[in-house]
Amino acid sequence: MDQSLQLVGEHPPLPLATKASAAAASLAALGFVVMVLSPNPPASLGWICLAVLIVSVLVSLRPILSEPAGIKNHYIMSASSTRRGVAAWAMGVFMTGFYVLLYFYPATLRNLIVWVDPIKIAISGESAIGSDGSVSQWFLYGFLYTVAVLVMGVRAIAKYRHSRYQIIRTLSVMFFQLGFAFLIPNIMLALNQPYYEWTNIWPLRYYEMFPSEVTHLANSGTVGITMLAWGIGSILIITPVLTYFFGKRWYCSWVCGCGGLAETLGDPFRQNSSKTLASWKLERWLIYSVLVFVFVTTGMLWANHLWGFLGSASGSFAKAYGFLIGAIFSGVIGTGFYPIFGSRVWCRFGCPMAAILGIIQRFFSRFRITTNGGQCISCGNCSTYCEMGIDVRWYAQRGQDIVRASCVGCGVCSSVCPRGVLHLETGPTSTRRMVV
Ligand code: SF4
Ligand code: SF4
Secondary structure: OOOOOOOOOOOOOOOHHHHHHHHHHHHHHHHHHHHHHOOOOOHHHHHHHHHHHHHHHHHHHHHHHOOOOOOOOOOOOOOOOOOOOHHHHHHHHHHHHHHHHHHHOHHHHHHHHHHHHHHHHHHHOOOOEOOOOOEOOHHHHHHHHHHHHHHHHHHHHHHOOOOHHHHHHHHHHHHHHHHHHHHHHHHHHHOOOOOOOOOOOOOOOHHHHOHHHHHHHHOOHHHHHHHHHHHHHHHHHHHHHHHHHHOOHHHHOOOOHHHHHHHHOOHHHHHHOOOOHHHHHHHHHHHHHHHHHHHHHHHHHHHHHHHOOOOHHHHHHHHHHHHHHHHHHHHHHOOOOHHHHOOOHHHHHOOHHHHHHHHHHHHHOOEEEEEOHHHOOOOOHHHHOOOOOOOHHHHHHHOOOEOOOOOOOOOHHHHHOOOOOEEEEEOOHHHOOOOO
């Protein structure tokens, strides 16, 4: 069944800039594959590939900037790259394959790890290559992740340049990814302090409250104790207070690294989020199951730590969580399949932090999206581009406020509405017009 909510005709020839951009991106991807497979590739090959990749994104801005700002429904639901065609599957398989290698076979990416190692040493004072020849893949991942958010962030700003909200929000995720998720944690290492990603709040960073991590931070002096206090305070105080006032958007669309990647790298694929009732039902089952899973895992580890209760079973549980949720769900499926399932698979179906934020937003927050139903022309733009799979139009047609646990407050539904029907607002909880 067609879920696109749009009527589209045959695709016209692509602009030259779009073709050139796709060709350059393919060349860069090929170059990286050559780099991975070569016995001893020069570092310059990596920099050339990265430069070509960045240029491909900049070239793709030309058609965006030559037209009026905002989303265009120009055959987006029939193009191979944006509507689950061959090009989208090729991208999905490439990205998923990269994640599989990154998480489970990092040694195969050794040449890429060596390529960025001088940057790691310059920032953190440490090498990713151990004295025994082993390699750590996480700096490479952080580096590529940050570059993706920054470069595709520029693209998102160009696309949504008509919206002040979108510009500031995109600059915010770029700032937090570069500063608080990438540079500062690595600089802390150079200062002989624990590595700590300040923007990844428990339970998103699920191991942060495991006994081993808590003990490690508690034994790391004043800075470690400050990190521990920040971690506890951010979930117990900052999260409820900010979500009460602003909804979950303050985190999911302004601060979080996963949200940052979804809003930048994932933006071209946001229309692929399923709007079916079945996926809404699945979303609620899955996300709260993961939340229970992380609570049970953390509880079991503490029970074992304090009373020796459960023994190795607690460790096996933690390993299962790390493998199934931390690696497969959030990484391989959540990001690798952007071109197929849309940009927020992890945020919508799996993130335990989003589950907590969603409960607060649904029941205790001042945030809502108001709708002026009389103005709605039922074009469906809002539903089509809602990355969380919310059928926004359904609410708009009825003039009801949108108060959904899953809404990340990205504001794109409002930015793409041609009639100014949708407004992200705050006000007393009791004044929300909701379906019961
Ligand atoms: S309802 Fe609107 S603001 Fe909420 S997630 Fe969907 S597009 Fe974003
Ligand atoms: S709310 Fe706006 S974007 Fe959504 S269907 Fe109505 S007119 Fe179209």
